[in-house]
Amino acid sequence: MISLVKELWRTLLFLFSIQFWRMGLLWTFSIVFSHHQLIKDFFCSQRPKSYYRCSPCVVPVRPVAVVTGATSGLGFYTAYELSKEGYVVVLVGRSQQLLLEAERKIKAWNRNAHLKAFQVDLSSVESIILFRKSLQQWLSDSDLHSSIQLLINCAGILATSPRTTADGYDQMIGTNYIGAFVLTNLLLPLLESSNVSSRIVNVTSFTHRNVTDMQVDDRTVSGKRFLSYMQYPYANIYEYSKLFLLLFTFELHRQLRLREKSHQIFVASWSCTNKYFERSSIPPFLVGTLCTEVSGPFAIP
Numbered sequence: 544m545i546s547l548v549k550e551l552w553r554t555l556l557f558l559f560s561i562q563f564w565r566m567g568l569l570w571t572f573s574i575v576f577s578h579h580q581l582i583k584d585f586f587c588s589q590r591p592k593s594y595y596r597c598s599p600c601v602v603p604v605r606p607v608a609v610v611t612g613a614t615s616g617l618g619f620y621t622a623y624e625l626s627k628e629g630y631v632v633v634l635v636g637r638s639q640q641l642l643l644e645a646e647r648k649i650k651a652w653n654r655n656a657h658l659k660a661f662q663v664d665l666s667s668v669e670s671i672i673l674f675r676k677s678l679q680q681w682l683s684d685s686d687l688h689s690s691i692q693l694l695i696n697c698a699g700i701l702a703t704s705p706r707t708t709a710d711g712y713d714q715m716i717g718t719n720y721i722g723a724f725v726l727t728n729l730l731l732p733l734l735e736s737s738n739v740s741s742r743i744v745n746v747t748s749f750t751h752r753n754v755t756d757m758q759v760d761d762r763t764v765s766g767k768r769f770l771s772y773m774q775y776p777y778a779n780i781y782e783y784s785k786l787f788l789l790l791f792t793f794e795l796h797r798q799l800r801l802r803e804k805s806h807q808i809f810v811a812s813w814s815c816t817n818k819y820f821e822r823s824s825i826p827p828f829l830v831g832t833l834c835t836e837v838s839g840p841f842a843i844p
Contacts, residue, residue, distance in 0.1 A: 562703075562778040569753045570778075577749040605657060606739075607682070607691040609633040609730065611665060611723070612698030614641035617746065621695055623649050626656035630693065633678065634660040659685075665698050665722030666708040675729040682733075690737040694730055695744040696723035696788075705775045713766020715777070719784035721765070724791055743795070751786035754779075 608625045612618035613634040622632045626649055636642045642660040649656050661677060664670040682689050699719045706714035712721055723745060734741040762768040764787060769780055 565778040570750055573749045573752040605631045607631045608693035610695045611635040614645045618697035619645055626653050631657040635663050637664050666714050666717040668710055668725055671725050691733045692737050692741050697746045701781050703777045705770050715780050716766035716784045720787040745788050745792045747789045748785040750782045751789055754782050754786050
């Protein structure tokens with residue numbers, strides 16, 4: 544009985560918190576606005592309605608795609624679809640058990656799938672560096688070209704309580720932004736050595752539209768500023784992390800255009816599913832009120 548009362552009290556505190564209503568109201572407005580922009584662009588824009596696809600058959604050997612967050616949700620289904628397209632899909636996830644389960648499911652649905660799973664903690668710089676070395680060694684041992692053709696940064700979390708990474712960063716910013724930043728920079732040489740155009744996809748979110756004011760400095764970008772707050776502003780931090788990733792995408796696109804190597808960068812909005820809340824402290828019956836879906840690639844000109 545006491546535990547039930549405590550759980551009810553915790554749920555009520557969450558339900559009446561500013562952060563919950565920020566998600567419930569502002570995020571809803573943002574997704575409606577995003578859909579409005581999509582519809583407007585579809586009917587009014589002179590730009591093409593479809594995006595150029597590079598067929599895997601033009602590559603002498605099987606192309607390699609690295610997908611983070613591949614154990615559930617958008618990352619899992621992205622990995623599955625790429626396996627059907629003929630890619631060798633590198634599954635990146637934090638849990639070895641979930642990686643094995645994802646690998647089993649994909650192979651059950653597609654017997655011809657070529658998969659390789661790596662356990663990586665994207666909130667740890669050391670873990671990402673070890674992955675880079677292991678990936679290159681695996682490419683060499685598998686007689687594959689020492690390159691990758693596609694990197695999809697799909698991993699992301701929403702934590703409702705403050706957590707610190709091994710490097711001292713806020714875990715949400717560390718996973719959603721810093722991890723993708725470090726991984727992309729470490730894998731750039733492999734992308735650049737590809738015999739065909741390589742692509743980088745950073746999965747962002749419509750929630751960045753809610754950021755109206757932010758002090759941009761090392762403490763904010765690392766998330767250390769928020770760890771000492773009396774009430775952890777998890778909704779704001781999630782918005783910041785996705786804005787950082789979007790700004791990184793624009794800057795990466797600008798820098799790559801200055802090089803002679805051929806790269807294309809796409810930004811895709813994130814699809815929110817129940818898996819998104821699986822390991823958070825959000826009460827299960829509230830998941831339905833917060834879940835919506837947005838998908839589709841948006842090419843940066």
